[in-house]
Amino acid sequence: MQVIIDNLPLYLSGLVRTLEICLLAGLLALVIGTIAAGFRVSPLPPLRAAGTSWVNVLRNCPLTVVLFFMAFGLPELGINGSYFWFGTIGLALYTSAFVCEAIRSGINAVPAGQAEAARAVGLTFGQSLSLVVLPQAVRTVVPPLGNVIIAMIKNSALVGAFGVGGDLFSVGDTLTSARGLAALPVLIGVVLFYLALTIPAGLLLGYLERKVAIAR
Template structure:
């Protein structure tokens, strides 16, 4: 355990860098996934095709391949940037497919009469979706969305292999590779750091689920 205390500053910086990656990826995934869920239930066939194709592609494609595509494929077509942002883009693209399906399941759980009543009073599809259906659907999708977010946090460990630098994967690589520290105590510190992210996140989502259940 001395390795953890002696390199506490390195662990701290890696923890916050990982937290930044997870925060950006979570917000982007929730926004994009919700938009795609709207596409999936849209009465416009091209939008439904886009939503369905997105889900089928990214849900059935390994995250590692998506990361390779963003980190090494995008620069070849003239899209350049730091690996930090490429990693976030990859996580958003991948996770949004799962968010989409979770939100779509919530939309489908809302009684059809709600949409029919919205149309009866003259609301457009977009207005009924954002004002009537989604507020009710979100309450039912907190548990599956929570599972998706926790999985995304754990998946963020993979991005370190693509040269992001400074996050928890890089910390373990630096300590075991460059400084020759023993792997077991180093990885123990990494596990503790991830638990400090996932356990509070899981507790918050559990509290939110109970609160929403009471509200229903």
């Protein structure tokens, strides 16, 4: 515990940096995943094919490969940027495939009559999806979406391994490599601060699940 107390400011700064990565990646993954889910249930075959390809490629590709492509492949194509943004966007793209499937399962859980009624009153596919189907699907996607978000928080450690700097992974590496501290207490500190992110996230998602269950 003394190692954690002595280096508490460094751990806290790593916690904030990791939280930044998770918030940005989570928001981007939700936006992309929702769009991809709309493609997956679209009546247009090209859109369905695009959504299916997106999910199949990213969901079956290791996150490390996605991050390697973002960090080292894009610069070779002339696309330059910081490792922070490369890592965050790579994590978001990877997570978006799982978000897509969680939202699609919620869409499929909505009775087909709801979409048919929306079309009967003249709503387009986009309008019926956004105004009628998705609001009802949200109630069923909270548990699987929560699992995806918590997995994303843990996956953010891999982003730190690609030189983002300042996150919890980098804190552990700095304390063990640069300062020569014993690995076990340092890693215990890293684990505790990751738990400080995942446990509150799980409690919040559990609260949301109970709220939507009552609303239903």
